Amino acid sequence: MTETIHDGYGTPTGIYGPVDDWATDLDHADPGYNPRAPEIWTELREAGCPIAHSDRYGGMWAPLTAELVREVAYDTERFTSHSVVVSTSRIETPRGIGGAPPITSDPPFHGLARRLLLPPFAPKQIEPWEPEVRKLCRQRLDDMGEITPGETVVDAAEQYAQHIPVNVIARMLGLPVEDDDRFRGFVHDALEGVNRSPEERKQGFERMEQYLDEHIERHRVEPRDDLISYLLDVELDGQKLSHEHVRGSIVLLLIAGIDTTWSAIGSSIWHLATHADDRRRLAIEPELIPTAIEELLRAYAPVTMARMVAKDNDFHGCPMKEREWVLLPFPAANRDPELFEQADEVVLDRAENRHAAFGLGIHRCLGSNLARLEVRVAVEEFIGRFPEFELAGDVRWSVGQIRGPRELPVRIL
Amino acid sequence: MRVRVDADKCQGHNRCYALAPELFDVDDYGQAVVIGDGEVPPDLEEKARLAVANCPEYAISLDETKD
Numbered sequence: 001m002t003e004t005i006h007d008g009y010g011t012p013t014g015i016y017g018p019v020d021d022w023a024t025d026l027d028h029a030d031p032g033y034n035p036r037a038p039e040i041w042t043e044l045r046e047a048g049c050p051i052a053h054s055d056r057y058g059g060m061w062a063p064l065t066a067e068l069v070r071e072v073a074y075d076t077e078r079f080t081s082h083s084v085v086v087s088t089s090r091i092e093t094p095r096g097i098g099g100a101p102p103i104t105s106d107p108p109f110h111g112l113a114r115r116l117l118l119p120p121f122a123p124k125q126i127e128p129w130e131p132e133v134r135k136l137c138r139q140r141l142d143d144m145g146e147i148t149p150g151e152t153v154v155d156a157a158e159q160y161a162q163h164i165p166v167n168v169i170a171r172m173l174g175l176p177v178e179d180d181d182r183f184r185g186f187v188h189d190a191l192e193g194v195n196r197s198p199e200e201r202k203q204g205f206e207r208m209e210q211y212l213d214e215h216i217e218r219h220r221v222e223p224r225d226d227l228i229s230y231l232l233d234v235e236l237d238g239q240k241l242s243h244e245h246v247r248g249s250i251v252l253l254l255i256a257g258i259d260t261t262w263s264a265i266g267s268s269i270w271h272l273a274t275h276a277d278d279r280r281r282l283a284i285e286p287e288l289i290p291t292a293i294e295e296l297l298r299a300y301a302p303v304t305m306a307r308m309v310a311k312d313n314d315f316h317g318c319p320m321k322e323r324e325w326v327l328l329p330f331p332a333a334n335r336d337p338e339l340f341e342q343a344d345e346v347v348l349d350r351a352e353n354r355h356a357a358f359g360l361g362i363h364r365c366l367g368s369n370l371a372r373l374e375v376r377v378a379v380e381e382f383i384g385r386f387p388e389f390e391l392a393g394d395v396r397w398s399v400g401q402i403r404g405p406r407e408l409p410v411r412i413l
Numbered sequence: 414m415r416v417r418v419d420a421d422k423c424q425g426h427n428r429c430y431a432l433a434p435e436l437f438d439v440d441d442y443g444q445a446v447v448i449g450d451g452e453v454p455p456d457l458e459e460k461a462r463l464a465v466a467n468c469p470e471y472a473i474s475l476d477e478t479k480d
Contacts, residue, residue, distance in 0.1 A: 115442065118425070118441075118442040118443055119441050119442060121443065122425075122439065122440075122441055122442060122443035123427050123430060123439050123443055124439065124441075290431070294467075351463060351466070352463070352466035352467065353466075353467055354466065354467060354468065354469055354471075355469065356469050358426060358469075360424075360469055360470065361424060361470075362424065364424040364425060364426055364469075364470075368425075368426065368427065369427055369443065372427075
């Protein structure tokens with residue numbers, strides 16, 4: 001392994017060295033983790049290690065079974081959501097509220113902040129976006145230019161998957177769609193740069209906040225029909241939201257809405273590029289797609305959340321200390337053989353699928369209806385346009401809590 | 414057969430509404446509600462079972478006793 005790891009944005013990353021033992025030195029931001037995370041979870045579970053540990057980041061635990069992940073997700077007393085992205089820095093924000101409500105909030109404030117944001121993301125509000133999402137997907141496919149079957153190689157992550165969620169969330173929020181590169185930069189700083197120095201992380205957050213402050217101000221002067229204006233207008237307990245709350249919720253929607261779904265779309269296409277039988281089956285049985293998407297979400301769930309230990313406690317024999325991190329790897333829970341038969345296999349027509357790709361408990365992904373719509377339509381359109389394709393080179397996986405392909409070369413056949 | 418939604422457990426994953434819209438609806442907050450009294454006609458029993466088996470929060474239950 002090289003001494004300095006470059007992350008594709010031209011900056012060296014990481015203050016920690018390579019991992020030598022996943023059970024006692026687990027680092028989800030080690031570049032070796034995401035490419036083979038499912039094998040790591042299986043190896044650890046089979047070796048009798050249902051909870052991995054690391055001294056990195058000031059102490060971190062990682063439960064790896066469905067039952068343990070569920071227990072942590074449901075226990076908002078012992079595990080606070082104050083910080084949900086494991087990193088080298090501990091952000092000081094109001095307890096119970098956090099920097100990006102409601103994802104960083106605990107009860108009782110969480111329920112109030114979440115209730116404000118549920119209606120715009122409810123199923124019947126999201127369904128009408130389908131034609132727009134479809135149009136966007138077709139545009140990206142058109143933009144790939146002339147395709148010579150058997151020769152043309154496209155990057156399904158860079159040229160396709162990454163553009164879809166960023167475009168939709170920018171429009172919902174009321175931010176300029178053409179700033180999409182900048183948004184991906186913000187997301188990269190926040191979620192992939194977790195093992196950089198605290199100073200570097202702070203600078204990244206400041207850049208994002210400065211940008212958002214400017215757009216919030218523009219919405220204050222000239223309200224529009226979008227989510228930023230909605231947040232500026234809405235009241236909680238008879239009062240307008242604080243500037244920090246408005247900005248924090250925008251940060252949440254922007255960051256949570258981009259590379260999560262991009263990862264799910266990319267992983268789904270990666271699976272279909274490497275499993276010709278599944279790809280052909282979907283082409284013949286399009287009515288299977290909704291069920292198949294759930295299975296792809298189970299097997300390639302992109303999001304690992306995190307909690308912070310609220311007070312010293314003994315968790316199944318693990319001496320957890322206040323302010324240590326606890327990773328919540330929903331993707332590992334989704335591959336627990338105790339809960340799923342053939343847990344490590346994709347079974348496209350798996351009818352009973354109690355997966356937790358969108359989390360469990362009070363913090364269920366607010367955008368799950370939008371994410372499902374985007375993943376389904378993006379896969380439908382891709383395989384509709386290109387019924388036959390194959391992997392054409394090395395896949396580069398993301399680094400950190402969101403797992404998905406960042407470079408995905410596929411040859412159109 | 415009747416279906417029930419435990420409103421305290423439901424977190425709005427929306428699986429039941431997607432799988433069995435004849436039996437479930439969602440409110441303005443995306444929370445699941447049973448349509449009518451939750452009585453399941455014989456031809457929808459399979460869908461009702463699927464809704465139960467796909468709820469990540471174990472919020473849906475079936476009452477199989479005959480009225």
